[in-house]
Amino acid sequence: MKPHLECVPCFLRQASEAILMSTDDEVVREEALREVMSYLLYEEWGKVIPELGTNVHRIVKRVTGNEDPYKQLKDECNEMASKFYSKLEPTVKNSNDPLLTAAKIAIAGNAIDFGPRIEIDIEKEVQKVLEGKLAINDIDQLKGSAQKSKDILYLADNAGETFFDRILIGELAKRDINVTYVVKGGSILNDATLRDAEMAGINSVAKVISTGTDCTGVLFSECSKHFLREFENSSLVISKGQGNYESLNDVKNKEIFFLLKIKCPIIAEDIGAKKASTVLKRFLKNE
């Protein structure tokens, strides 16, 4: 997906958020934001979003000297989500449609705004997603394709959300469906890394690999050969969140299920659902 005009200010907003978390030094903060602006000013905007996004965050890390600006936030998310995890399993067990409930929980994990009032928000957001309707709900196709394929490549999004993913992966495992769980190869935004997958105990229900690089979403030109082979060979992909959607919505000949909360108007228009809605959308673009 290529950026729209409105994406450029949004890159800069993301950068300023990362910068504020990276350092208290006002001089370094201004220097970092100006360097990001300079990069965006002289860069081609026709590149894919993950390339621009990745470079923006790399500049922040380089100029501020903070290799993991979101570390504290990620730790807090993991802690909160781990406390909430035990409540999620019985919810799935007691549901009429455990796989749909587990998928909705995984989507709720993407919907949570991991901000300051996180404890209240987790409970509320999960309730809202479970009780509400998905704006796009291709669960029947997911069930059918998963039973046929028996193997799923599952692209993770954020730290903390990983605990919610584990619920869905657990349900898939009960149906003898194997999952390979993909996290980022290095710290970028609040995206899950190997450490976060381990904290959520994903290793006990799935094989865990990484993209091999600290990219936002999936930046194919930078991913490891190992990941590229796994992606190439996969017959079915579950993709969480906007970053992965932006990376994969041009991919040909691959059946992908996008599970996410829509947080921006550009994605909303592209996916065909309203901003703030939750979706489980099947995608298959043939050449």
Next chain:
Amino acid sequence: MKPHLECVPCFLRQASEAILMSTDDEVVREEALREVMSYLLYEEWGKVIPELGTNVHRIVKRVTGNEDPYKQLKDECNEMASKFYSKLEPTVKNSNDPLLTAAKIAIAGNAIDFGPRIEIDIEKEVQKVLEGKLAINDIDQLKGSAQKSKDILYLADNAGETFFDRILIGELAKRDINVTYVVKGGSILNDATLRDAEMAGINSVAKVISTGTDCTGVLFSECSKHFLREFENSSLVISKGQGNYESLNDVKNKEIFFLLKIKCPIIAEDIGAKKASTVLKRFLKNE
């Protein structure tokens, strides 16, 4: 008020919004946004917010060749607000505290997000502000100071909001308090100009003047001598919206009442109330 780091991406977001309304030409759109970025990259960030904001919007107007990007939006706002206006007068008349109700209506006018679902939003927003509590409510001081001064300089914010201001000015007029209503001297954002004041019939309840320039908020270095004299001689100021707050919260020896909805976290922190809350705040900083 000087910009915080987060204000820089926000300037760019505002610019991209204005650009999208200014022209359909994608090449010109990119050129305009890049020129705004170039300005912000090489400009000092220690200047006051209205100076940076004004320059950003002037670049958009110059590069796109559209002297009034928000014209259509302003026309729609005026039309909607004019339809709603007749409902507002009886609300004030039947209230226990007409001046507070009128002030709340003026604040509701600032709270309305003049977007696409405007008809629904006006009704809902007015109801919400009238039934709710102001986060800061210095109405008693406003009543006292207005009775003593008998003259108020009233700084307008947006087009459409002007109809709501007229309600408050009408109530002040009933108490023999004269109002001088100040709009912008040229088109900038969706800010009210002489034309918008006239459409709302402000001329029948107040003397209407302009800042003499197309600045955001009040940029004293660019305002007309006429406005500066009026400001200097005023004993009491009512200031609507964030742009005017950013311009006046450093002013010394002037009694100002800020009426606004808080739409950004920086203003929220500065004013001492939560984002999304509505306030009527007395301000007097002595030298």
